[in-house]
Amino acid sequence: MTGPETLVIGVVQHPCHERPAENLELATAGIRKAAERGARLVVLPELHGHRYFCQTEDPAHFDLAEPVPGPTTEALAAEARRCRVTVVGSVFERRAPGLHHNTAVILDRDGALSGTYRKMHIPDDPGYYEKFYFVPGDQGFVPIDTSLGRIGVMVCWDQWYPEAARLMTLAGAEILLFPSAIGWDTADDLPERQRQLDSWITIQRGHAIANGVPVVCANRVGTEPASADGVARTIQFWGSSFGCGPQGEILWRAGDAPTLGMVEIDRPRTEQVRRVWPFLRDRRIDAYAGLDRRYGAPATVPPED
Numbered sequence: 001m002t003g004p005e006t007l008v009i010g011v012v013q014h015p016c017h018e019r020p021a022e023n024l025e026l027a028t029a030g031i032r033k034a035a036e037r038g039a040r041l042v043v044l045p046e047l048h049g050h051r052y053f054c055q056t057e058d059p060a061h062f063d064l065a066e067p068v069p070g071p072t073t074e075a076l077a078a079e080a081r082r083c084r085v086t087v088v089g090s091v092f093e094r095r096a097p098g099l100h101h102n103t104a105v106i107l108d109r110d111g112a113l114s115g116t117y118r119k120m121h122i123p124d125d126p127g128y129y130e131k132f133y134f135v136p137g138d139q140g141f142v143p144i145d146t147s148l149g150r151i152g153v154m155v156c157w158d159q160w161y162p163e164a165a166r167l168m169t170l171a172g173a174e175i176l177l178f179p180s181a182i183g184w185d186t187a188d189d190l191p192e193r194q195r196q197l198d199s200w201i202t203i204q205r206g207h208a209i210a211n212g213v214p215v216v217c218a219n220r221v222g223t224e225p226a227s228a229d230g231v232a233r234t235i236q237f238w239g240s241s242f243g244c245g246p247q248g249e250i251l252w253r254a255g256d257a258p259t260l261g262m263v264e265i266d267r268p269r270t271e272q273v274r275r276v277w278p279f280l281r282d283r284r285i286d287a288y289a290g291l292d293r294r295y296g297a298p299a300t301v302p303p304e305d
Contacts, residue, residue, distance in 0.1 A: 004267075005266065005267050005268055006264055006265065006266060006267065007040060007041065007148065007175075007264070007265040007267055008037075008038045008039045008040055008041075008262060008263070008264055008265075009039060009040075009041045009042070009043060009216055009243060009262070009263040009264075009265060010030070010031070010033075010034025010035070010037065010039030010041070010042040010043070010085075010260060010261070010262060010263075011042075011043050011216060011217075011218045011241045011242075011243065011252070011254070011260070011261040011262075011263060012026075012027060012030030012031070012034065012042060012043065012044050012045070012048075012218060012260055013045065013218060013219060013220065013221055013239050013241045013254050013258060013259050013260070013261065014026040014027070014030060014045065014048070014220065014221065014258045015220060015221050015222030015237075015258060016045075016047075016048060016049075016050060016051050016052065016220055016222065016224070017051070018051060020049050020050060020064075023048055023049050023050065024049060024072070024075055026048075027044050027048050027049075027076070027089065028075065028076070028079045030042065030044070030260055031044075031076075031079045031080070031083055031085065031087055032079065032082075032083055033260050034083075034085065034260055034262070035083035035084070035085045037260075037262055038262070039085055039262060040085055040086065040109075040148060041085065041086045041087075041088070041148055041151075042085050042086070042087050042088070043088045043177050043179060043216055043218040044087070044088060044089045044090060044179060044218055045090065045179055045180060045181060045218050045219055045220035045241075046090045046102070046155055046156045046179040046180050046181040046219075046220070047090050047091075047092060047102065047181055048089065048090055048179075048220065049064075049072055049090070049091070049092070050064050050092065051224050052181050052220075052224050052235060052237075053133075054127075054128055054129050054130045054132070054133055055127050055128075055129070055224070055225075055226035055233055055235060056129065056226050057129050057132040061133065062094075062100065062133070064092055065092045065093065065094035065100050066091065066092065066093070066094055067093070067094055067095075068091055068093045068103055068105060068113075068116060069113055070091070072089065072091050072105075073089070073091065073105050073107065073113060076089045076105065076107050077107045077111040077112070077113065078111060080107040080108065080109060080110075080111050081109070081110055081111030084109045085109055086106070086107065086108050086109050086114075086146050086147065086148055087106070087107045088104060088105070088106055088107075088151075088153055088177055088179060088218075089104070089105045089107065089179075090102070090103070090104055090105070090155070090179045091103050091104075091105055092133070093116075093118070099135060100133055100134055100135065101118040101119065101134055101135060101137060102118070102119040102122070102130065102133075102134045102155055102156075103116050103117065103118050103119070103137075104116065104117040104118075104119075104153045104154075104155050104179055106144045106146060106151070106153060108146050108147050109147055110147075114144050114145065114146045115144035115145075116139070117137065117139065117142075117144070117153045117154065117155065118136075118137030118138065118139055119134060119136070119137055119154075119155040119156070119157070119158060120136055120137045120140075120141070120154070120158055120164065121136070121157040121158045121160070121161055121164070122134050122135075122136050122157065123157045126185070126233060127185060127226070127233045127235055130157075140167075141154070141164055141167035141168045141171060142168075142171055143168060143171050143172055143173040143174075149174050149175075150172050150173055150174050151173060151174065151175050151177060152165075152168035152169065152171070152173025152174075152175065152176045152177065152213075153176075153177045153178075153179075154168065154176065154177070154178055155178065155179055155180070156178065156179065156180040156181055156182060158178070159178045159180065159200075159203065159204050159207070159217065160203055162203075162206070162207065162210065163291065165207035165210070165211055166210070166211060169211040169212075169213055169280075170280075173213065174213065174267075174270065175213055175214045175215070175216065175265065176207060176208070176211075176213055176214070176215045176216070177215075177216050177217075177218075178204065178215070178216070178217040178218070179217075179218050180217055180218065180219040180220070180241075181219065181220050181237060182200065182219060182237065182238065183220075183235045183236045183237035183238045184196065184235070184236050184238060185233060185234070185235065186223070186234045186235070186236050193238075197238055197240060200240075201240065201242065201253075204217055204242075204244070205244050205248035205250075206248065208244050208245065208246055208247070208248045209246070209247060209248040209277075210279060211246075211279070211280075212246045212270055212273050212274040212277060212279065212280070213246055213270055214243065214244065214245050214246055214251075214263075214265045214270070215243070215244050216242075216243040216244075216263055216265075217241055217242055217243075218241050219237065219238065219239055219240060219241045219254075220237045220239070221237050221238070221239040221256055221257060221258055222236075222237055222258075223235070223236045223237070224237065238256055239254050239255060239256040239257065239259075240253060240254055240255070240256065241253070241254040241259075241261060242254065242261075243261070243263030243265070245265070245266065245269060245273075246269055246270045246273040246274070247273055247277075251263050251264065251265075
């Protein structure tokens with residue numbers, strides 16, 4: 001990455017409300033405050049412009065979608081340009097009638113749209129009916145080049161897949177960023193909640209360790225009912241946004257309240273860690289053909305050279 005050896009990243013963890021304008025103000029205020037505290041890169045939560053509408057399947061929610069570029073990207077670009085920071089935001093993208101994506105947008109410090117990432121892994125679980133709204137991304141796991149260097153942006157459900165993090169790293173990503181919207185079903189008991197949260201943090205720390213790159217995740221907070229009267233399923237977004245270094249070491253972690261976190265990334269550390277933990281060097285690329293199968297191993301494994 002280019003620039004100073006320490007990269008300061010602002011992580012905006014905020015709740016989402018019924019009025020999109022209120023959510024946009026929370027996002028832009030977070031960008032301004034992060035810039036004032038020295039951030040050069042700011043990450044916002046997944047779908048930060050709206051309540052998490054995917055708790056139910058309702059065709060009316062498609063009215064929330066917008067093009068990219070569009071109103072949200074224009075507002076984020078203006079703030080990025082004003083504050084001279086790079087911003088990673090999230091948009092419910094209307095690509096064409098009946099064709100929508102869950103899209104991360106990367107706005108550089110001059111306000112230019114450096115690139116987009118369309119969420120590749122789309123869940124379809126109780127309370128997370130995203131397959132009704134989003135088609136899987138078709139851009140692959142391709143890092144985005146910015147004035148800060150090459151960043152690998154993925155979205156929420158992508159964070160559970162080591163293949164995704166690996167491919168981003170192999171394509172040259174120098175840091176992995178995950179806008180997220182994840183929480184508990186309020187019917188879950190406390191032990192189950194803790195297991196889910198621990199798993200979520202552990203898998204992402206594992207991506208950092210296996211690939212020798214820092215990882216930063218921005219999650220939302222707050223309790224959001226699936227309907228106005230709260231009768232249907234309700235999600236309590238657990239926050240816990242965090243940043244970790246290339247050995248999985250926690251650099252900063254939030255609680256479950258709205259907050260602005262500052263993560264300091266030591267850029268030369270990736271080189272140092274990879275020299276003593278050369279996982280990329282020792283990969284058996286001749287033996288991984290089975291990864292392109294849905295299930296089941298290849299009949300034979302080639303001998304090691």
